[in-house]
Amino acid sequence: MSGSLSEKARLRAEALARRDAMDGAARIEAGFAVAETVAADLAFEPGTVVSGFLPIRSEIDLRPLMAILADRGARLCVPAIVGEDLEFRELRRGAALEPQGFGTYAPGADAPVLDPAIMLVPFAAFDRRGHRIGYGRGYYDRAIARLASAGRPPRTLGLGFAVQEVPRVPDEPHDAALDLIATECGIHRGS
Template identity: 60%
Template sequence: MSDGMIDKRLLRRRMMALRDAMPASARIEASLAIADHADAALHFEPGTVIGGFLPIGSEIDARPLMARLQDRGARLALPCIVAGDLVFRELVRGAPLVPQGFGTHGPGEDAPDLNPTLLLVPLLAFDRRGGRIGYGKGFYDRAIARLAPVETWGLAFDVQEVPAVPMTAGDRFLDRIVRESGVLDPSASASG
């Protein structure tokens, strides 16, 4: 195993512990602040397909943001694991959700598959270049590559920022990162 892979495993454990240590009330407040920042910064036409996610464990709760986006006319889709990869199925208010593995739920097989043009991405750690580290299965990296061109917005708590995420050839950089302290534009950070 390469040093980069060992670094990623250690970084995942460290960042999960940091996130888990946040009091539930702090995670709720931060999730609401992130919803405010993202809602103000996201510009899209009604009918745009936006991929969201439901929280796993101590992840940011994107549901307040997704509700706002849906109220603004977005068609929402949630990730579902199909044949070892992520597909995005339409999320309709009131429709039942079924277990998808990894402690999350998503629309059932009867929901239409959609291809988001904007994707809200969960993560464990991020850096100012737009590097991200997830849980290590590569689901989002493969989905981003398959959906390209897709605009990616990582949602994270400020405590999840690190100086540099170890990146490998298959890893995808994020276009924006939204934290409770505001929106980070990696291209502006890299040039400034």
């Protein structure tokens, strides 16, 4: 296991370096391309709870996609860090946001907590099988597992840039693939 952890750390660092090296304008254009592609592909009923994320560092900016989904009737939420876990707080236009650490923001503790039916998930690296490497803290893995164990497994969509692709993410039997990965180059369905 320690070998796969060091391999994940290496792949994470290399993928993040490629992402960081992207030109800012290319990052913005890629975000719009992903928004158009996912919006055209993603079907849901109005009122469906969709969790997005607000970008940190050089992450893809999902705000254009989240605006499209809200206009189509999605009820949006974003993760807030509570201890070692994520809770998904409703995101409303004009609502105040509070720092969460790691350079991200979320609505305050008074915002409604929602269980997403669809999760837009960030990643440091991904492979075409739908496996991802996160940032190493396991927040999303625990949140997905918690929802699944409560009988509400979410649809999971990993979103990022094509430069974050790696040939193969080291995975273990308990690792679940994402349902799909979307980059500016298109959509990859998980296995």
